[in-house]
Amino acid sequence: xxxxxxxxxIGSGPAGYTAALYTSRANLTPLVIEGFAWGGLLQQTTDVExxxxxxxxVMGPEMMQDFRNQAERFGTRFVTxxxxxxxxxxxxxxxxxVWVGDDEHRARAVILAMGxxxxxxxxxxxxxxxxxxxxxxxxxxxxxxxxxxxxxVGGGDSAMEEAIFLSKFASKVTIVHRREEFRASxxxxxxxxxxxxxxxxxxxxxxxxxxxxxxxLGIARLEQVETGAVEDLPAAGAFIAIGHEPQSxxxxxxxxxxxxxxxxxxxxxxxxxxxxxxxxxxxxxxTYRQAVTAAGSGCQAALDAEWYLRDTPEVPTPEGMxxxxxxxxxxxxxxxx
Ligand code: NAP
Numbered sequence: 001x002x003x004x005x006x007x008x009x010i011g012s013g014p015a016g017y018t019a020a021l022y023t024s025r026a027n028l029t030p031l032v033i034e035g036f037a038w039g040g041l042l043q044q045t046t047d048v049e050x051x052x053x054x055x056x057x058v059m060g061p062e063m064m065q066d067f068r069n070q071a072e073r074f075g076t077r078f079v080t081x082x083x084x085x086x087x088x089x090x091x092x093x094x095x096x097x098v099w100v101g102d103d104e105h106r107a108r109a110v111i112l113a114m115g116x117x118x119x120x121x122x123x124x125x126x127x128x129x130x131x132x133x134x135x136x137x138x139x140x141x142x143x144x145x146x147x148x149x150x151x152x153v154g155g156g157d158s159a160m161e162e163a164i165f166l167s168k169f170a171s172k173v174t175i176v177h178r179r180e181e182f183r184a185s186x187x188x189x190x191x192x193x194x195x196x197x198x199x200x201x202x203x204x205x206x207x208x209x210x211x212x213x214x215x216x217l218g219i220a221r222l223e224q225v226e227t228g229a230v231e232d233l234p235a236a237g238a239f240i241a242i243g244h245e246p247q248s249x250x251x252x253x254x255x256x257x258x259x260x261x262x263x264x265x266x267x268x269x270x271x272x273x274x275x276x277x278x279x280x281x282x283x284x285x286x287t288y289r290q291a292v293t294a295a296g297s298g299c300q301a302a303l304d305a306e307w308y309l310r311d312t313p314e315v316p317t318p319e320g321m322x323x324x325x326x327x328x329x330x331x332x333x334x335x336x337x
Contacts, residue, residue: 003106004095004107004108005030005031005107005108006023006108007030007031007107008030008032008033008098008107008111009030009032009033009110009113010032010111010113010114010250011032011112011113011114012034012035012038012039012068013042013115013281013294014064014067014281014291014294014295015283015294015295015301016032016034016040016115016280016298017068017071018067018295018298019111019113019280019298020032020076020298020302021067021070021074021076021298022306023305023306025074027075028305029075030076030077030111031076031078032071032078033079033081033098033100033105034068035082036082038064038078040281040282041282042064042291043060043061044060044139045059045061045137046059046140047060047139050292051063051291051292052292063291067295079100079103079105082100083098083099083250084101084250085099085250086098086099088251088277090275091275092275092276092312093108093276093312093313094275095107095108095315096108096109096276098110108312108314109305109309110276110277111279111301111302112248112278112279112280112283113281113283113294114283116244116247116283116289117244117245118244119242119243119244119245121153121206123208125209128209128211129238132216133209133217133236133237134209134217134240135237135238138152138163138165138239138241139165142166142168144237145169145237146170148170148171148236148237149170149172149233149235149236150170150172150174150235150236150239151174151233151235151239152173152174152176152238152239153176153177153239153240153242154175154241155182155202156182156183156242156243157185158241159175159177159184159241159242160175160182160192162239164198170197173195173197173198173199174198174199174200175198175200176202176233177204178202178203178205179225180203201233203225203226204222204223204224204231205222206220206222207221208221216236217237218234218236219233219234219235220232220235220238221233244289246261246262246282247283248261248283249261251263254274255273255274255277255279256273260286262284262285262286263279263283263284265284270301270304276305276308278301278304278305280294280300281294281297284297
């Protein structure tokens, strides 16, 4: 079994890599379990124009490569695979265990930075036609729909942003929203509404996505919410922008989650309700969800972890200790010198 790490970071968006950068500069040689598609949602983004320090903008994947390189420069190590199971210790100084398949990793502190994923509508055809017309990222896929009719589902800022971007490629963009009122900020809403080839369709929900002859998306079947009338809207592309879901399943039942599944942290800190376990980025953040705010909270998590390791006596890990005891670590910690 591998040595006990100081810190394991799970996740690799701006939060995870910033946590790795700070903990590696503190000589804690963190291990990042970064997933297959490392880099998080920014890997699916094109131009990032609002990250300070890049006056000309930067492509999302390039920015994440920079983040990763910077963390690596100070001794961060990476496992490019998914964490599959976690057992978090409940006592201060206890050892946390994280599995990647059959490989077990142990650490005194864990930083949870698993991010968020696009929410699904859960209607027939959505899964089957994903990648064949149904998409969750206009910035990634808009160019495939040049001069085609498209649909955006959602009424928040993401939907407006996606619609504005898509309108530069598609012949028509119909924003389908389930209410008359839009959650989007006024400025984004007005900007989208002012574009000639963007239309608003409310209050409608998507009933299903139907394929055309060639097997790709052809129709978004809509239902008028008040009358129940069903209407087919021709669409070669449908972009779902109805919010995000925190990727917290792996720690469900071990750290406190709010009703929407976001990890709960204590006050202004990144501390969860487990000693030695910290959380940062979109898996915590309902509200801001920006690369720069995620990076900031990754920095906070690293500092919280560093202070925890400094102030918490190590629990001894005697040879021959039975499997499972590490998870609860209920033996006496040595007295502080
Ligand atoms: P959001 O604000 O939560 O909006 C989600 C939208 O999807 C809402 O209009 C919601 O409808 C709708 N929706 C949710 N579930 C649905 C379902 N099952 N079926 C149909 N519609 C559904 O999410 P977001 O737009 O991703 O924005 C999240 C945060 O990021 C916000 O704070 C936003 O301001 C920020 N953001 C900012 C920018 C920017 O400033 N450039 C860009 C993107 C995002 P209801 O309104 O009826 O609930």
